[in-house]
Amino acid sequence: MRGRIFLLLAAVLLAAPAFAEDPAECRIAGDLAVADFALQQVPQALRAKQLGILVLGAGSSTLPGPDGEKYAYPARLRESLAAKLPDVAVKLTTDVKAKRTAAEMVAAMPAALAAAKPSLVIWQTGTVDAMRAVDPDQFSAALAHGIDIAHAAGADVILVNSQYSPRTETLIALGTYEEDMRWVAVQQEIPLFDRFSIMKLWGDLGTFDLFTPTNKLDIAIQVHDCIGRLLADFVIAAAKPGEPSATAGGR
Amino acid sequence: MMAPVPSERDLRLDLFRGLALWLIFLDHIPSNAVSWITIRNYGFSDATEIFVFISGYTAAFVYGRAMHEHGFIVASARVLKRTWQIYVAHIFLFAIYLAEISYVAHSFANPLYSEEMGVLDFLKNPDVTIIQAMLLKFKPANMDVLPLYIVLLLCFSPMLWLLLRVPSMALVASAALYTLMWWFDWNIPAYPHGVWVFNPFAWQLLFVFGAWCALGGAQRLSRWIYSPVVCGLAVAYLCFAFFIAMTWYFPRLGVFVPKFVGEAIYPIDKTNLDILRILHFLALAIVTIRFVPRDWPLLKSKLLWPVIVCGQHSLEIFCAGVFLSFAGHFVFTEVSDRLPMQILVSLTGIVIMTGFAALLTWYRRVERRGPGPRPPAAKPGYVGGDA
Numbered sequence: 336m337r338g339r340i341f342l343l344l345a346a347v348l349l350a351a352p353a354f355a356e357d358p359a360e361c362r363i364a365g366d367l368a369v370a371d372f373a374l375q376q377v378p379q380a381l382r383a384k385q386l387g388i389l390v391l392g393a394g395s396s397t398l399p400g401p402d403g404e405k406y407a408y409p410a411r412l413r414e415s416l417a418a419k420l421p422d423v424a425v426k427l428t429t430d431v432k433a434k435r436t437a438a439e440m441v442a443a444m445p446a447a448l449a450a451a452k453p454s455l456v457i458w459q460t461g462t463v464d465a466m467r468a469v470d471p472d473q474f475s476a477a478l479a480h481g482i483d484i485a486h487a488a489g490a491d492v493i494l495v496n497s498q499y500s501p502r503t504e505t506l507i508a509l510g511t512y513e514e515d516m517r518w519v520a521v522q523q524e525i526p527l528f529d530r531f532s533i534m535k536l537w538g539d540l541g542t543f544d545l546f547t548p549t550n551k552l553d554i555a556i557q558v559h560d561c562i563g564r565l566l567a568d569f570v571i572a573a574a575k576p577g578e579p580s581a582t583a584g585g586r
Numbered sequence: 587m588m589a590p591v592p593s594e595r596d597l598r599l600d601l602f603r604g605l606a607l608w609l610i611f612l613d614h615i616p617s618n619a620v621s622w623i624t625i626r627n628y629g630f631s632d633a634t635e636i637f638v639f640i641s642g643y644t645a646a647f648v649y650g651r652a653m654h655e656h657g658f659i660v661a662s663a664r665v666l667k668r669t670w671q672i673y674v675a676h677i678f679l680f681a682i683y684l685a686e687i688s689y690v691a692h693s694f695a696n697p698l699y700s701e702e703m704g705v706l707d708f709l710k711n712p713d714v715t716i717i718q719a720m721l722l723k724f725k726p727a728n729m730d731v732l733p734l735y736i737v738l739l740l741c742f743s744p745m746l747w748l749l750l751r752v753p754s755m756a757l758v759a760s761a762a763l764y765t766l767m768w769w770f771d772w773n774i775p776a777y778p779h780g781v782w783v784f785n786p787f788a789w790q791l792l793f794v795f796g797a798w799c800a801l802g803g804a805q806r807l808s809r810w811i812y813s814p815v816v817c818g819l820a821v822a823y824l825c826f827a828f829f830i831a832m833t834w835y836f837p838r839l840g841v842f843v844p845k846f847v848g849e850a851i852y853p854i855d856k857t858n859l860d861i862l863r864i865l866h867f868l869a870l871a872i873v874t875i876r877f878v879p880r881d882w883p884l885l886k887s888k889l890l891w892p893v894i895v896c897g898q899h900s901l902e903i904f905c906a907g908v909f910l911s912f913a914g915h916f917v918f919t920e921v922s923d924r925l926p927m928q929i930l931v932s933l934t935g936i937v938i939m940t941g942f943a944a945l946l947t948w949y950r951r952v953e954r955r956g957p958g959p960r961p962p963a964a965k966p967g968y969v970g971g972d973a
Contacts, residue, residue, distance in 0.1 A: 394701025466705045468780035500702040504616035508727035548694045555698035
């Protein structure tokens, strides 16, 4: 028995470099975290060893509680990037406030961009617009406008869509907003991080139990940790369009 | 002046409306693998177009006859009575919806979803929400079809009057309203934000077109409908839509879609009934009636009876479908959402819808028979179906 454990341990240690450092739970959804378009500004920033990132988001970009911010995916993204790009100085700022629509975030964008001067904006949106049934045309227009503002400020944009939330699926009609985000991303040729499909896969496979009523943060922390790690792989892969994303994806 | 069609009810209407009701049920259960079989995945239009078109068709069929025989006032009164029934049905569904979400609000907490749970905030001020729901301005997700139907029927009498006198004028007026809607962005405001998911100014076109077809328009079009050229075009368009739909699921196929095509077709607007959706529905209809003639023997067979009987009680079965889709989602979250369960829930829902429709048919027959001597058989136009 002890011998077998030793063998297993040895195998894990040997395999570790190939898997980078993402836990298996995260890697299950790795195939879904593949960028369709390359980033333009981030490669330069990586060459200059200085990567500035602004995470613009609503309530699902943070977690409740005093330590919420520490466990939420933006902070996990920064740590994962720092580990995967040891020679690059990663500076990550967040502009995250709950209950904001895309249009409200666009209004806050110029100030946040001026303060952070990022080379990459990670923009999580869609859920609040769906909850408030914002006119889909206005939602698409706000997305396009925000992307233009970020591009004009010299930053790349990655869109992050809604969470998969099985309990509220009949209550929030995400469909149109998901499709609009996908379409705007294709039209503007920017990558979209498909958080919805990734979490749906975790839910379907039982990787994380997204159904249980709980007041504890444990599952939320694991989910955000994986989202942060996959997002880090996604950024790195999208910054190196020449290489297949699998190398950066740690798979 | 166009005479109302006097012939017996076209069972194809019940068949396809029943089918639309089944598809709407399947589509309304979130994350239901069985909904992969529904038509929305293989083209631009979905079951809503079928439902609205056939509703317009049957409304003209039933109330056109009433207006012809008993005049404008009597027919309008009957239309309004029907509108009221649908309104009551909608409020009933809203009550069920409130029960469901109140349960979710009290039984489910998860810090991961604190933002999403904000959708329940309106429970904190029911005074406003319930009144807005009764005004049809607050419409929860998946409860948008009945309010559309209510508004369309509410305004139907004058349109029917015009359809019976100058049918082509009525169709032109409807198309003009559709065009003006696109031009001026007309829609009805919703509560707390936004606009109606199914814009009545847009969807009226399909409803009026259905009514126009029922009142003789279909016969006028038959030369076109049965022309091989038109059928060929319809098939070509369906193939095009099918290919575009495949690019949604296999994004790699997207490279075969030229950029200008993508820019021309997207976004395919469901709220305002995109012209691509109308064309897709028309193409489907043209191909379908070519292969399913009015006297198709299968229409009287036991095989299609479950679908047809559902189509004959559309309002009740629609409501049952919405309720069952809530219940199905509840089973997914509380019991299991594995594939066998999804298939089981979908099949069970359809069996319940069929059983309920059969019960309604039986009940109607018993009521018609009533006490005392048997009354003469009901007029064919009213038999086996409602508007």
